[in-house]
Amino acid sequence: MGRYVIRRLLQFIPTVLGTMFLLHYITSLAIQFSGNPVRALFGDRTPPPALLQAITERLGYGDPCLDRRGDPCLWRAAEGGGGWLGTGYEPGLFFDRLSGVFFHFDFGVNLRERAVTDLVADAIPFTFKLLLIAIVFEAVVGIAAGVWAGLRGGSFADNLVKISTVFIISVPIFVLGVVVREFVGVKFGNVLRGQDWIPDLISVGVFTPGFKPDYPFASLIIPGMVLGAVSLATTARLTRTSIMENIRADYVRTAKAKGLTNKRVIGVHTLRNSLIPVITFLGVDIGAAMAGAVVTETIFNVPGIGRLVTMSARTGESSVVIGVVTMLVLVVLLANLLVDLLYAVLDPRIRYE
């Protein structure tokens, strides 16, 4: 296993560099083909050239390579002539960004020169709570539903889980979010708020159409459940399939034959092995959940990272979008790495050599 871990860690470096380059190249190409993104901030008005120049420089779009279509911005002609190892070139925009991210923890600034890291630091507690609720919800409910369906293959429970998972998969998360917000948060919430005997924590806090700063945890429960709902379906299906596979295994029959209680056979012998793929999925799903948080936070007005991304995207503050997404991608890569390492620990059959 040691060799596997070392190899996986070594593979991590080129993957991070490659992903950073992909992100960098996509944004550079977009700028090269559609012109200076700073102009979008002014709408129809023509900004004074000096102002445009100043903002462009400040947001880091001043590099001349962003005017050459298709240029990956890897190298630039050195000013002094010598350059790097005497080639006449020195590391360009891509390497500037890399060193900014990895050595100075610098992900860019917004229009008011606030660092993106500050903006994210303000927003992260909300997103973190939201993700926590979503993951707990999808793990608990998804695994429970999957076990229930898997143990009774072909029965009513099985079909119910199968059909409802197909439905949940096919409802885009923003449709689900908007409908839940209006039906549960507004309509049902209004009914609850009309009753005197229901505590405010429930009627105003939980069943709310949007985030309430007075109830920082309660008002995130429904958004979190919406966020978890989509992966809930996949979790349930995965658990169901893997329970169905394992229930026929020899060691389960042995456990039954030697007279263990049903609870122990299912809970210890079957479930433990069946949960390996599910745990992997939940880990990988953190990335998808972060992307989903963009949608959920926008719908429920949660002041987290996701809403920061959408709001900046709508106002055209592309430097913030690039910075935040770069940061999120790094987190996702790290999560994937941890899942892979955990996988090697959990499953003794795996000997990657």
Place this chain on the structure above:
Amino acid sequence: MSDLTSAGTAVGGGPVGGDGPVPNQPATGGKERSASLWADARRQLMRDPVFVIAFLYILVVGSMAAFPWLWTSQDPRDCNTNRSRLSPSAEHLFGTDILGCDYYAHAIYGARPSMVIALMATVAIVVVGGLLGLLAGYHGGWVDTIISRVMDIFFSLPFLLGAIVFLTVIKRQNIWTISLVLFLLAWPTIARIIRGSVISSKDLDYVHAAKAVGARNSRVMFRHILPNAIAPMLVYATIVLGSFVAAEATLTFLGVGLQPPAQSWGIMISAHQVYFLEDPWLLLFPCGLLVGTVLSFILMGDALRDALDPKFR
């Protein structure tokens, strides 16, 4: 987008049986089950009510996208604020929207951008992803290493985040750029599926036989290996059409997709979400159409997978 990942895991069932017959082979008499895999699949699909209903629904939505004038004689841009937010009636089947435009016509014309984007992006990922997967699986070695590493890199960029960054920076949010970004971020999945089924079928006897009689690489790839890899690709392409329809609507809802003068279901949903309490149909009609389309594509993909996998027979 988790739709895409779930579609990916749903398809991960591996390739269909390695030594299935070449498609379109004429049925030869004599044996009891003599039909080809595809004829069998067609017969099974036609008997499956879920598939037939989903297929008919897609035909309806497809004809809305291709020939909207067959479905409505009203112009969705013929608006009059005097009739803002009318309830559904015989004259206006879905009522009218906030600007007083006919909502039914808007819904019909709104099918086109979603379907066109989904179709263009899917064709692109099938062609490019399929070709790269075929090359990687067939040649192996350093070709495989390079293509697989590039796929890994694209995989690690979460779909929605990548799309938001690209569409924010490029500012031109139209059918072409949205299809382009969907294609760019989704091709590795299909390449990986094809690569897997090519690797599993490239060592089969008939491939060796074809090589032994001197077939060129391209002939072996396209005539002998590709037909075996087509079934899982077809299943995935069907499901991914649904996820692309959903992805387009999601991006539009977030404000980085199509912009309001255009007509699309995503715009209908995002523009009318605040009127839900008074006029819920403004939200429910586009949501219903959208969910129905995505659901139909996913159900069709599921039915196709069951029909094309001989192990389920």
